[in-house]
Amino acid sequence: MEFNNSIVWFRRELRFVDNAALDKACLCSKTIVPVFIFDTKILSTLVDKQDKRVYFIFESLKEMEEELKTYGKSLVVRIGDPTVEIPKLAQEFKADCVFTSNDYENYSIQRDYKVKTKLKDLNIQFISVKDQVIFEGTEVVKQNNLPYVVYTPYKNEWLKKAHENDFNCYSFDFKKFINKENIHTVPFSWKLTEVGFSPATLWLATGRKGALEKIKQFISKINDYSENRDYFSNNDTSNLSVHLRFGTISIREAFRFAFQYKSKGAEIWINELIWREFYKMILSEFPHVESMPFKKDLKDIPWENNEEFFEKWTKGQTGFPIVDAAMRHLNETGWMHNRLRMIVASFLTKDLLIDYRKGEQYFAEKLLDYDLSSNNGGWQWSASTGCDAQPYFRVFNPESQSLKFDPEGKFIRKLCPELSHLDNKNIHTPYKVTWNLFSHHKNSGDLSYPKPIVEHDQQRLKAIAMFKKS
Template sequence: NTDLEPLGWFAEEDDAQHALAVFATRIDQYHQQRDFPALNGTSRLSPHLRFGTLSIRAAIALASETSGPGASAWLNELIWREFYQQLLWHFPHAAETSFRSAYRQLPFPNRQDWFDAWREGRTGYPLVDAAMRQLRQTGWMHNRLRMVTASFLVKDLLIDWRWGERHFARWLMDFDLAANNGGWQWAASTGCDAQPWFRIFNPVTQSKRFDPDGQFIRQFVPELAPCSNKDIHAPWLSHRLPGHYPPPLVDHARQREEALTLFQQRP
């Protein structure tokens, strides 16, 4: 309890029930707010599900008893969680290697210096860096940003998804092997029912769409606070890059082509 309280988490069953009740008051907006990290739009219940202070049955009961698109969207997320648990049970090899055999020998360059920059939140892409710093500072990361940072590691930095999976396993307070593995393999296009290998998130586009005013970025990358709402998503383009913030580690357009070439080398 002592270690969790400064992070805003309380590991008691009563706290879990209270958190569930609080989420019930805003579940109607879940489908509209869940992708925006600056908003309190997600359930924030994953640590309770991970530690067993909240049962999945209680979560599903709330989603099932509440009508509307918000509850339906949340129920779909809970179903994904169960899907990944069933997947790992029936295909345990996915815990160690790519679910799809065609992607097990991809020649990732795996640059250690790029990986270090990614995990420390200094890639030069503000939304990615804010998300990685959120993880280190709070033990949690917004779900949309888990997809963005995973896609960036694998398809911009060309680093094996398992490196990122292990990093998340170390830092996520809500770490769940099946969910973490399933999410990483989805983003890396190596898993069951994963996104197509040619689908690659543009980190600047994601930033403009899901943190349009830069509110989340300013919270975790304070050195970018002076930037305008327009410039904060790609500050290097304004030619007024703050002195303590790095330029982009890579060029997204160039790395996208490299990623497409890499994935085409599968058997």
């Protein structure tokens, strides 16, 4: 089938290279119109008008626009409801088809259904293709054709099923893009204020250039990744989660990169990429996880939900240095190391006895690499309500985690300067220091640090008892 004019709707794939929807459109279209919609339904829910994610998207789109300009082309950018804007643009450009990539969140599925229905009424086709993952939905299933609900057997089957063709790079042709002079529509100003937001401070470079820079930096770290990944003060992770989230690199590209290395570190990183696929499959096949526990029998856990505790957790004022340092880092940068995510999530649910959904929502507001499926999967794993072979009595000990993965307290000192004068042992447990000597120490200035808001060992027992009742 061949189309005269096709729209390629960019969403979670802010790149031209290795883009499945763009490849398919190029194969069967004479002319392509590249489109991005700033979705006001999503933007209206963002309270912070310096949202780091919006700024990352904006800067990445600018890079795409600059690349197109070198070929005499341009992006068509609109601000509004995609269910209105896409059909309108399809008519405006006399498009025969709209191409895009599959999305697995409930909102996205409903949005795409509305767009498809409206386009059908206009006799315009809507084609959505797999791009975010190697395997989606029921492509990896058990022998009885039911989806996996535990990661390890899913991973084993995933690896068994994977073939080198699944990681091939998709192609495209800039010559097929509509020429800029043929775009007779109100041009986008390329001012973030037009979207209703202001520039933010980011800790990493945006766009495809930023993604390639991170891959280059990871080359020297990947082989030792298995030994070093959990030591958050060194930051020996790939830092590619943001780029995978917004598609400035493709998931196929990430796997192709990893397959070059025959080391334990590369194997572990590949396993983590498969975790990402596992959680997307869970979201797709068990959509109830968006609002309730995967394990439905745990929907009535009697969470205590102490609001004062929750507020102190969000601000990094719990009296547990590793938790507080992690939360302060999240608030400042919009990013958190994976080991720290597990520590603070376990602390909120198992120490403070607060519903995981409150933490999940807070991360959704703050994380630059926020992805619903991974965020939900991680929180439910920590809260023992999700897909996990381990029972509910797994409770992270903040002190031992801190001693093991930040032994010299480097990360804590950086984020909790009021603790910087303590030695490598006491910095993990400042409440064991004589308080008068601590709070009036010359290096702490006017700063003070709170005493622990709970007693870990007691709360651990309460958490276990709480789950037993459920």
